[in-house]
Amino acid sequence: MAIQEETSPEDAHSVWPKYGLRESPFTTGPTTLLSSLPIGKVFSGRTEETTKLLRIICSSNNTRTFISGNFGVGKTTFSNYIRWKLCIERQSKAHHVTTSTEIKAQSAWGSKEFLLATLSAVYTSSLIFRWDQHGLKLPALARIGDYVAIGTQKAVQGSIAGTGVGVSSTKSVPGAISPEIYEELLRALSQELLAQGKQLILPYDNLENIDSMHLADFFRMIRDYLQIEGIHFIFMGPPSCLGALETYPQAHSTFSQPIVLGPLNSYHVLEILKKRCNSLTIPEGTYLSPYEETTVTWLYETLNNIRFAFKVLEDTMLSTEQQAPCKITMHEIKAVQEKEKQAIFSTLTQHETKIITILLDVTGKITMTDLAQRTGILPTNLRHPIKDLLDKGLITITTSDKDRRKKYVRISDNTYLRLFYSTSK
């Protein structure tokens, strides 16, 4: 099959019916409790981890768990699956309720912001999942609704005032709301839930948003809330966040053993795609598989990252849509990658090209000093191209745990360049 030169965005939407599918099976976002792909039907693998986390949550009415794993390994989807199993699958027989979406950690979170984000997510979810129609009588929710409205309004005003526009508070908005008030609301809600046989599961995602230097402080700030009866806290983030939590033993010791997610095996990745296609098949029809299984296996084993593998499949699909329905093979993937590589390199300056070429040639990360030596670029002249490459998302910089002044640089996980690197090795 030939690679198409130009693709128009409108056509991208029309390709899937040619395969008998409603939409793309290669979507890379997490599968959520509300997404069009039903999580109960498309989730695969992780049997041991599922048993472990279900056991942790069901063993007590107040738990804390950290789900750790590299970029795109499936942390959010895994926690969503657990929440689906405990809160949605058993419908009214469930002993747990949860939020409709994950609560995303923010860099500037203090205890007040953490509580406000939590109460806001709980309040919205109570409306989306219609807790009242499921017989839950929760007077605290009405108060939470009021405080969330005020808190959010104040936060917006704060940010506008911060820009110098200077909006003053209206009379209906009281002065600063203390974290104690939010805490009391959360405690009241969990008590009301417990009285009706329900416990709350709260998922906090993307802990990497909080600077690793401040993560231990963050856990110190929220440690009292983590003890509230009737609430299960799930935190998600890369392994570096787990390291930061370990530096604060008082919080760390109250957490259960972390759930560490490694990459799925290729059998499960194929199963996910098959399940997705089955769920997306146009009613009363059959679907034509848009991929070759051997190609997907090769791609996944090369990249070892499910998100990135799906992204490459999706991008290849868009470039071959004029030939649809057809199967993606390695030939198309390589052709699309080559085009992509040229596009990336055409935007790089001479110094940037030198840096990327060196980084593609080393395994893993190297120090800045090493990079300067290998490229022959003076350390002071590295600053500018490094910043540009960071902005383009092509490289990632990490700091040594032992010596904060020591910086390491490597090709980012989520860039096409990783694929060229892996395939050329």
Ligand SMILES: Nc1ncnc2c1ncn2[C@@H]1O[C@H](COP(=O)(O)OP(=O)(O)OP(=O)(O)O)[C@@H](O)[C@H]1O
């Ligand atoms: N066990 C699984 N079953 C079905 N789909 C999965 C599974 N694990 C991951 N996926 C799919 O892989 C992709 C990446 O998963 P997800 O977004 O959950 O990863 P993540 O670790 O949370 O990523 P990030 O580090 O960016 O937060 C998503 O499209 C998701 O649907």
Ligand SMILES: [Mg+2]
């Ligand atoms: Mg995630």
